[in-house]
Amino acid sequence: MPEIRQNPATKEWVIIATERAKRPEDFITAETVKEQVPDFDEDCPFCPGHEESTPPEIMSRRLNGNWSLRVVPNKFPALIPEGEPVREKEFDLFRRMDGLGQHEVIIETPHHNASFGQISDEKALEIVTAYRERYRILSEDKRFKLVKIFRNQGKAAGTSLEHPHSQIVATPVVPLHIRHRLEEATRFYDDHGQCVFCRIIEMEMKEKDRVVMEEDGFLVIEPFAARVPFETWILPREHHATFGETTDSELRGFAKVLNRILEKFLRGLHNPAYNLVFRTAPTGDEEEEYYHWHVQIIPRLTTPAGFELGTGVYINITLPEVTAKFLRKV
């Protein structure tokens, strides 16, 4: 019997289609990173010696003249830091504005083949520290309403460049999709006097079935209404509305847990394509009680089709309880 589940934080329904059920092992792909990818690629714009291929550096970490991490503007930015966030309207119907914003690339490492899950926890900390630094700086620009950190790994996840990198986009609007999520979280807070994510953490730790790991102040779960097989959330146990408020000691725990879960993905699923996105409150909402930053990892092992596009409801062919058990064992 299929089951329909509701994400308590967003109120989105998900169909768990048990009639199509796949076992976690069925998702293992043939590829493995280590065997196929070299440490250096002559044609890669992010490899050392090709620094001229990127726009001028925004920041970097260097030791003895060699960089270990660089942040550069995206060469083909979705948004640029020019123009004004002024709405224009045509025929009293078609609203548009300048593509104002900022679009940065974090080149995580000089090594072409050293991604999360294959690096030391210290190196992971260097990367997430750069995330936090850029997040904080971009958040202070009053023209920007949301600072979104994300990471695309693998062709199926929409990335064109193999070299380990993340991206940050600052937008001049709070997207509708985000606003709806904030509204639902606020409504939960109104009803219960508690942040919905704090409640999820409490209940998942009690139920245990969907917990992948819990350490260093972070809980990793396969969410109750997982949209796709192996959808994974990393939740800080400490309540902060935005990632920018993370303390140094929390950041150290986060780096370790993030590195560990992506190692599980790499080992258990043989380097699946995935998108990793930070969920965080809009800028200026740092003090809010109702939102709670977290990270979502969305593996691209299945292809959403017409039903998903037309209803927003995902059909998931694997129970999160089953994928959680699989990942715990890896």
Add this chain to the structure above:
Amino acid sequence: MPEIRQNPATKEWVIIATERAKRPEDFITAETVKEQVPDFDEDCPFCPGHEESTPPEIMSRRLNGNWSLRVVPNKFPALIPEGEPVREKEFDLFRRMDGLGQHEVIIETPHHNASFGQISDEKALEIVTAYRERYRILSEDKRFKLVKIFRNQGKAAGTSLEHPHSQIVATPVVPLHIRHRLEEATRFYDDHGQCVFCRIIEMEMKEKDRVVMEEDGFLVIEPFAARVPFETWILPREHHATFGETTDSELRGFAKVLNRILEKFLRGLHNPAYNLVFRTAPTGDEEEEYYHWHVQIIPRLTTPAGFELGTGVYINITLPEVTAKFLRKV
């Protein structure tokens, strides 16, 4: 300079990233249907002679014992017509219900390689008539709140079967994604006393830049805030909230226009993968003034990545005015 545009019907923002601009010709793929796909496939469960591979027929069109169209339950249904739409809640947090609904497949033709764009208008009419018949019947079941017709073409669009087919899913809930769209349409109606889609039709016909074709009572446009290259809408000029209300003469025009635009896709873009989804008001809302059924075609020429998943904002690398011009000329 990138531009941010808002969909007037949904209030969703889209980034038109001109810095990454591609020409329409850049999306042409190497494949063509006619050369590669045979009329009959021994292994296809939908080809004639393999009727035993599907669950028992719901309906069919037959002449002299040969079928020209069959409707069958999906063998691996997302939802099944059993159970009750009763919500259960665990820990006062995790809400679930039975996977009640219906999931049907319309096998459009006995020919393995005869899809929209390659068939006669009469044949197209037969298919959309079956859509309407099943739509009407499923809409009458009080347990179902939304009847969604969609069609996945090509691997990139998530289909596993090549044989021309469409799907219908009846759901026991109105998904959040749909509810938000209805709310925005209602708000527009409140503000303007006019259906937002009627207004879009009026303005697009005045502006002309995004119109692909206009005939037989239907307008085909590349929408102002197109999320992906070649996103295409087919709008009936006559206001009806749901597809079920379409009259016979309107249906004839719709079949022709649908067949014509998909022929343009086939010829101009060499058989791109796409999802086609019907947008229609929930069941019971047939009399509404504020919603206006239409069809969206969403080609899968690009891959949405972390930014899209994390913000709901699409980055489109081609202007709809440019793709409209291209399609007008095909």
